[in-house]
Amino acid sequence: xxxxxxxxxxxxxxxxxxxxxxxxxxxxxxxxxxxxxxxxxxxxxxxxxxxxxxxxxxxxxxxxxxxxxxxxxxxxxxxxxxxxxxxxxxxxxxxxxxxxxxxxxxxxxxxxxxxxxxxxxxxxxxxxxxxxxxxxxxxxxxxxxxxxxxxxxxxxxxxxxxxxxxxxxxxxxxxxxxxxxxxxxxxxxxxxxxxxxxxxxxxxxxxxxxxxxxxxxxxxxxxxxxxxxxxxxxxxxxxxxxxxxxxxxxxxxxxxxxxxxxxxxxxxxxxxxxxxxxxxxxxxxxxxxxxxxxxxxxxxxxxxxxxxxxxxxxxxxxxxxxxxxxxxxxxxxxxxxxxxxxxxxxxxxxxxxxxxxxxxxxxxxxxxxxxxxxxxxxxxxxxxxxxxxxxxxxxxxxxxxxxxxxxxxxxxxxxxxxxxxxxxxxxxxxxxxx
Ligand code: HAX
Numbered sequence: 372x373x374x375x376x377x378x379x380x381x382x383x384x385x386x387x388x389x390x391x392x393x394x395x396x397x398x399x400x401x402x403x404x405x406x407x408x409x410x411x412x413x414x415x416x417x418x419x420x421x422x423x424x425x426x427x428x429x430x431x432x433x434x435x436x437x438x439x440x441x442x443x444x445x446x447x448x449x450x451x452x453x454x455x456x457x458x459x460x461x462x463x464x465x466x467x468x469x470x471x472x473x474x475x476x477x478x479x480x481x482x483x484x485x486x487x488x489x490x491x492x493x494x495x496x497x498x499x500x501x502x503x504x505x506x507x508x509x510x511x512x513x514x515x516x517x518x519x520x521x522x523x524x525x526x527x528x529x530x531x532x533x534x535x536x537x538x539x540x541x542x543x544x545x546x547x548x549x550x551x552x553x554x555x556x557x558x559x560x561x562x563x564x565x566x567x568x569x570x571x572x573x574x575x576x577x578x579x580x581x582x583x584x585x586x587x588x589x590x591x592x593x594x595x596x597x598x599x600x601x602x603x604x605x606x607x608x609x610x611x612x613x614x615x616x617x618x619x620x621x622x623x624x625x626x627x628x629x630x631x632x633x634x635x636x637x638x639x640x641x642x643x644x645x646x647x648x649x650x651x652x653x654x655x656x657x658x659x660x661x662x663x664x665x666x667x668x669x670x671x672x673x674x675x676x677x678x679x680x681x682x683x684x685x686x687x688x689x690x691x692x693x694x695x696x697x698x699x700x701x702x703x704x705x706x707x708x709x710x711x712x713x714x715x716x717x718x719x720x721x722x723x724x725x726x727x728x729x730x731x732x733x734x735x736x737x738x739x740x741x742x743x744x745x746x747x748x749x750x751x752x753x754x755x756x757x758x759x760x761x762x763x764x765x766x767x768x769x770x771x772x773x774x775x776x777x778x779x780x781x782x783x784x785x786x787x788x789x790x791x792x793x794x795x796x797x798x799x800x801x802x803x804x805x
Contacts, residue, residue, distance in 0.1 A: 373477070373481060374474065374477065375462060375465065375466070375474070375477075375478060375481075376537075376540060378466050378468070379465050379466055379540070379778070379782075380537075382466060382467065383536060383779070383782035383783070384782075386423075386782075386783065387782060387783050387784060390421075390783055402418065403417075403418050405417055407798065410793065410798070411798075413689070414790075415689060415690075416690075419790055420607045420608065420613070420616060420788075421607075421779075421780075421783065421785065422606050422607030422608075422612070422616075422776055423436075423464075423467075423776065423779045424436065424464035424465075424604050424772050424775050424776045424779070425464065425604040425605065425606050425772060426606050427605055427606040427608075427690050427691070429690055429691055429692040429693070430691075430692055430693045431693075431696075432691060432693070432695055432696035432697070433604070433605055433606070433696065433697070435460060435463060435464060435603075435604060436463050436464060436467050438463070438469075439696065440601060440696045440697065440699075440700050441696075441700075443455055443460065443463075443600065444597075444700070446469050447459035447460060447463065447469065447470075447475075447600075448470065448471070448472040448475040449596070450575065450577075450578065450592060450593055450596050451589065452589065452590070452593040453593075454593040454594075454596040454597040454600075454704075455596060455597065455600045456475055456479075456575055456576070456577065456596055456600075457576055457577055457596065457599040457600045457603065457768065457771055458470075458475045458478045458479050458482070458575065458576055459475045460600050460603055460771060461478070461547070461603075461771045461775060462474060462475065462478060464603070464604060464771065464772060464775040464776075465775045465778065465779075479575045479576060481544065481548075482544070482547060482548035482576055483548070483570075483572045483579075484548075485544060485545045485548035485549070486548040486549055486551075486552055486570065487549075487552075488516075488549055488552050488553065488556070489515075489516060489519060491515050491516075491518070492512050492515045492516060492549075492553060492556070493556060494515075495511055495512065495514075495515040496508055496511065496512055496515070496553075496556060496557060496560060497560070499511065501560060501561055502561070503561075504637075504759060505557050505558070505561060505759055505760045505762070505763045506633065506634075506636070506637040506643070506762050506763060506766070507637075508557045508561070508763075509553065509554065509557060509633055509763045509766055510630040510633045510634055510637075512553040512554075512556070512557065513546070513550075513553065513626055513629060513630040513633065514626065514627075514630050516545075516546070516549065516553075516626055517624065517626035517627060517630075519545065519626075520542050520624040520625070520626050520627075521538045521541045521542050521545075522535070522538040522539050522541075522542050522622075522624035522625060523624045525538045526538070526622065526624075532784065535622070535781040535782075535784075536778055536779075536781040536782035539624075539625055539777060539778050539781040540778050542624055542625040542626065543625050543774035543775070543777060543778055546625055546626065546629060546770060546774060547770050547771065547774060550766075550767045550770055551576065551579060551580035551583065551767060552570065552583065554580070554763050554764070554766075554767050555567075555568070555580060555583030555584055557760075557763060558584055558585075558755075558757075558760055558763070559583075559584075559585070561757070561760070562757045562760070563585065567583075568582065568583050568584075568585055569583075570582070570583060574592075575596075576599070577592065577595040577596040577598075577599045578592040578595065578596070580595055580599070580767070581594075581595040584755065585754075586753055586754055586755075588753065590708050590753070591753040591754075593704075593708070594704060594708070594749055594750075594753060597700065597701075597704055598701075598746065598749075598764065598768065599764075599767065599768040599771070600768070601697045601700050601701075601742070601768075602697070602742065602764075602765050602768035602769060603768050603769065603771040603772040604769070604771065604772025604773070604775075604776070605772070607776060608690070609641070609689075610635040610636070610638065610640075610641045611632040611633065611635045611636040611641060611642060611766075611769055611773065612632065612769070612772065612773050612776065613635075614628075614631050614632040614634070614635040615628045615629055615631065615632035615773040615774075615776075615777060616628075616773075616776065616777070616780065616788065617631075617788045618631040618632070619777045619780060619781075620780070620785060620786065620787050620788040621787060625774055625777055628777060629770060629773065629774060629777075632769070632773055633766050633769075636762060636765060636766050636769060637762060639684070640682075642743075642762045642765045642766065642769075643762050644684045644685055644741070644743040645685075645742075645743040645746050645747055645758075645761040645762060645765060646747070646758040646759055646760075646761045646762055647684035647685075647743075648684045648685040648743050648744055648746075648747050649747030649748065649750075649751065649758045649761070650684075650758055651676070651683075651684050651685075652714070652717060652718070652721070652747070652748070653758075655669070655672045656717070658672065659672065662713045662714075662717075663713050663716070663717070664717060664720070665720075666720050666723055666724050669717075669720055669721055669724045670724050670728065673721075673724060673725055673728050674728070677728070677732070683725055683729065684743065684744075685721075685740055685741060685743045685744030685745075686725050686726070686729060686735075686737075686738065686739065686740055686741065686744060687729070687735055687736070687737050687738070687739075687741065688737045688739075688741050691737055691739065691741065692736065692737050692739075693737075693739055694722075694739040694740055695739065695740060695741045695742050695744075697741075697742035698722075698739075698740045698741065698742060698744055698745050701742075701745040701746060701749060702719070702745060704749065705745070705748070705749060705752075709749075709752055712748070712752050714748045714751055714752070715748045715749070715752065717748075718744065718745055718748045721744070722740055722744070725738070725740075726738040726739055726740075746761065746764075746765075747761055750764070
């Protein structure tokens with residue numbers, strides 16, 4: 372057993388035993404209460420899931436196993452320019468421990484050894500029109516690998532419950548190893564005439580992905596390391612993570628549950644917002660006839676968007692109530708690596724303009740930028756201008772968190788997820804009785 376799996380097995384058994392005892396002793400303890408607006412308002416804040424890999428605080432933002440994004444940047448093994456390697460975050464999320472550089476290198480090698488794609492992935496993708504949305508291609512590419520699922524095969528053979536996590540671990544590692552290949556294949560067939568770039572097995576996971584996309588610039592590699600780290604997990608309640616958890620709870624294998632989560636990420640109120648942001652900015656630039664709009668011009672365009680009954684993409688959040696530290700991390704990257712980009716300056720002017728306008732509406736709970744407000748401008752700077760592709764990059768990163776959490780769910784013996792729904796008549800009856 373390789374060291375990561377061994378380390379996980381020991382921790383999983385200990386927590387499984389502890390949680391069983393806690394449930395037995397305190398199972399009836401009241402932990403929270405639910406009010407009507409949560410039932411009718413998208414289940415905001417209702418606690419109903421165990422998720423070990425990260426936790427979100429409304430004001431502070433995400434912490435991975437207790438570590439903030441600046442702490443992650445300082446502590447995780449990094450590339451040559453100091454940006455954290457996503458391999459290290461995966462290790463941390465799975466084990467709760469900061470890995471050494473050697474452990475991260477071993478994980479890189481492990482993923483490289485698992486990364487070759489079965490031919491049916493390319494055949495399935497090539498059967499689609501070149502202009503099929505990249506997220507549609509992504510889920511089809513993932514599903515094309517499902518016939519390789521070790522979990523499904525072993526379940527059919529009669530695997531014991533105690534082995535679920537092991538089979539889930541193997542599927543998850545294979546999936547994570549292969550996703551950059553699938554994603555790069557989609558990018559090159561959709562936007563570069565099918566001129567594919569072979570993997571470079573001497574590179575780490577993020578740098579190899581950058582290489583296969585077609586950009587070997589060291590700064591772009593650093594951006595990809597940071598990007599794939601900060602998008603990895605946002606606790607369990609967000610739509611994509613929750614979908615993976617829900618589908619996985621039926622003992623659908625990681626290919627089935629992860630592709631389901633990617634269909635949730637593909638919605639414009641969630642991950643697709645990264646494409647919507649840059650599309651909205653490009654339309655604004657065209658509409659205003661300048662690449663360097665003033666804050667006053669931006670304000671006029673924001674007002675027109677709101678008057679048309681549309682949301683301002685990249686702003687607002689279901690949980691956060693302060694600027695997203697993932698936005699701040701990308702801004703820090705831009706300040707450090709990029710000089711004189713009109714587009715990035717525009718993103719910063721939008722940041723100065725939008726929050727007071729959303730606040731003035733009186734109904735928006737969080738007027739601040741989220742993760743998607745900045746990412747597109749960075750990608751455009753490094754030549755990835757095809758914004759319909761952006762959510763695929765988000766999806767590759769999100770695999771790290773949701774699959775690590777999925778392995779934990781199987782190790783902890785989490786049951787089928789089945790919350791309760793109610794009818795409007797039930798609500799009215801409760802109000803009458805009160
Ligand atoms: N622009 C305009 N209006 C907004 C808004 C925005 N950016 N954000 C919220 N509102 C509106 C809502 O549409 C809602 O209006 P109605 O009552 O008329 O329906 C009202 O303000 C209250 O909404 P809320 O409680 O503040 O926000 P929700 O928890 O319901 O929704 C969303 C959170 C992220 C979906 C929302 O802020 C939004 O639509 N933002 C724009 C899309 C976006 O950037 N999505 C990405 C979010 C981060 C993410 O998941 N990334 O993957």
